[in-house]
Amino acid sequence: MMRVHGGSDAQGVPRWDFSTNANACGPCPAVAAELREADIGRYPDPGYRALRGALAAFHGVAPRRVIVAASASEFIMRITACLARAGGQRVWLPAAAYGEYAHAAHAWGLARVDDPVQADLCWLCEPASPTGAAEPQWEAVIRRDAVVVLDRAYEPLRLSGASLLRSEDADRIWQLWSPNKALGMTGVRGAYAIAPLHAQAWIDRLEQQAPAWALGAHAVVMLQAWTQAETQAWLAQSRATLRAWKAAQQDLLGAWPSLPSDANFFCMRAELDAGFLRSRGIKLRDATSFGLPGLWRLSVQPPAAQTALRDALDAAGASREPGRPKRAIPLGGTARSAKGAS
Template sequence: MSGIHGGPDALGVPRWDFSTNANACGPCPMALAAVAGADAQHYPDPGYTALRAALAAFHGVAVERIVVAGSASEFIARITAAVARSGGRRVWLPALSYGDYAHAAKAWGLQRVNDPAQADLLWLCEPASPLGTAEPMANAVAEQGAVVVLDRAYEPLRLSGHGSLGAEALDRVWQLWSPNKALGLTGVRGAYAIAPLRGLAMAQTLAQMAPSWPLGAHAVAMLTAWVQADAQRWLAQSRVQLAEWKTAQRAMLQDSGWQCLPSEANYLCARAPQPLNVEALRARGIKLRDTTSLGLPGHWRLGVLPPAARQALHTALLETTKETSP
C-alpha cells in the first residue's frame, strides 16, 4: 500500500502528532536558523561541491562516495530504477518495512523474493521501521554481492542499543541518510547516500540519473547545518530528553492496557486493549500511525512526544473509550 504516511492530513497539522518519528525536541535551532537564512534567490551549486565535501568529511569517506538526493524516498525510487535498468529483477525486503521500498520495486517490476541470495536489490533499515529494533537478517544480507541499501533515517535518533553492522560491513552497503527527522525539520526535504567502496560506478550512474538541482537552497542549508558540531551537540542532548519521555510514555500506555513492543528508537509500536475510535481521537487533535501498511496489522506506531502530548493522549483515550462503551 503506497501513499500512507504520518503527519498532517486533510484536517491540517495535528495538535498532538504521534504519527511521525520526527525529533520532538526540534526543530534544531541551528538548522532552523540555517534554513531561514538560505539564499532562495539563486540556484545552488549544481555539483553541491562544498556540501558533498562537508558530508564526506563528517563521515570520513571519499567525496566520490557521496550521492545527494531530493529525499530518502526519491533515492529509494532512483536506486530501484538503476538496478532495474541494469537487469535486476528481484528484490528482498524485511518482513516489516517502509512501504516505499515495495512501492518502488513494484513500479519497476521487481519481484519480491524470500531468499536474500536470489535478490538483485536488498533493503535494510536500522533502527527498523515500524518496530525501532535491529534487523535480524542484517549481517546475512550485507554479505550478499548484490546492491544492498541500509536506510539509516533513525540512527541519529537511536536511544539504546547499537547497529548490527561493523565498519567493514558498512563499507559493503549503501548508507542512506535523511537527517530532517533527527533535526525536527521534516518539511525540508533533502537526503544523501554513501556509496560502498565498490559502488563508485553506480554512484556515477545515480548522479547521471538525478534531475538538475535535486536539492534546493533550503535542503543544502539543512544538510550543511547537520554536520556542524553545535547541531550534533544539540542532537545528543535531545536524545537524553527523548529517552526520559519514552520511558514515561511506555509506562502510561502499559498502565492503560496497551501491549508495547521493544524499541531502540524514539518511537514504539503497541497494540491497544480495544479498537480505537480514530475519528474521535483526530477530532481531539490526536493522530497515531496505523502500522498495517508497514506489515504490522493490529498495532499503532507512536512517536515519543513531550509530557503535555502524553497527557492529552491519556485523556483522549479515556474519553473516547467511555463514548464507545455500551
C-alpha cells in the same frame, strides 16, 4: 499502490502528532536560524561540491562517494530504477518496512522474494520502521553480493542499543541518511547516500539519473548544518530528553503490550478508535499498512502531548487488559522519568 504516511492529512495538521517519527525536541534552533538566512535568490552549485565535501569529512569518506538526493524517497526510487535498468529483477525487503521500498520495486517491475539470497537488491533499516528494533535477518542480508542499502534515517534517534553494522561491512553497502527527521524538520526535504568503496559504475549511473539541482537552497543549508558540532551537540542533548519522555510515555501506555524498540518510537497492540482520537487532535500511525494489523506506531512526544493522549484514551473508554488498573502517570519529562527506558 496507495501511499500511506503519517502527519498532515485532509483534516490538516494534527495538534498532537504521534504518527510521524521526527524528533519531538525540534526543530533544531541553530539549523532553523541558518535556514532563515538561506540565499533563495540564486541556484545552488549544481555539483554541490562544498556540501559533498562537508558530508564526506563528517563521515570520513572520499567526496566522490557522497550522492545527494532530493529526499530518501527519491533516492529509493532512483537506485531501484538503476537496478532495474541494469537487469536486476528481484528485491528483498523486511516483512514490515517503509512503504517506499515496495512502491519503488512495484513501479519498476521488480519481483519481491522471501529469501535475500535470491535478491538483486536488498533493503535494511536500522533501527527499523515501524518497530524501532533490529532487523532479524541482518546477517543474511549484509553479507550478500547484491546491492544492499541500509536506511539509517533513525540511527541519529537511537535511544538504546548499538548499530549492528560492523566497520568491516560499512564500505561494502550503501548507507542512506535523511537528517531532517533527527533535526525535527521533515518539511525540509534533502538526503544523501554514502556509496560502497568500489562502486564507481553505480555512482555514475545514479548521477546520470539525477535531476539537475536535486537540492534547493534550504536542503543545502540543512545538510551543511547537519555536519556542524553545534548541531550534533543539540542532537545528543535531545536524545537525553527523548529517553525521559519515552519512559513516561511507555509508562502511560503500560496497560497495552508494546514491542521492543531502540528508537524514538515504538509499536503497541490495542483496539483504538482512530476517528475519535483524531477528533481530539491526536493522530497515531496504524501499522496495518506495514503488515502489522492490530498494532499502532507512536513516536515519542513531550509531556503535553502525552497528557492529551491520556485524556483522550480515558474519554474513549479504551479497554485495558484484565487485571491492569488505571494508574496515575508522571508526565514531567525530567531525568528521573527515564527509569525503565529502552
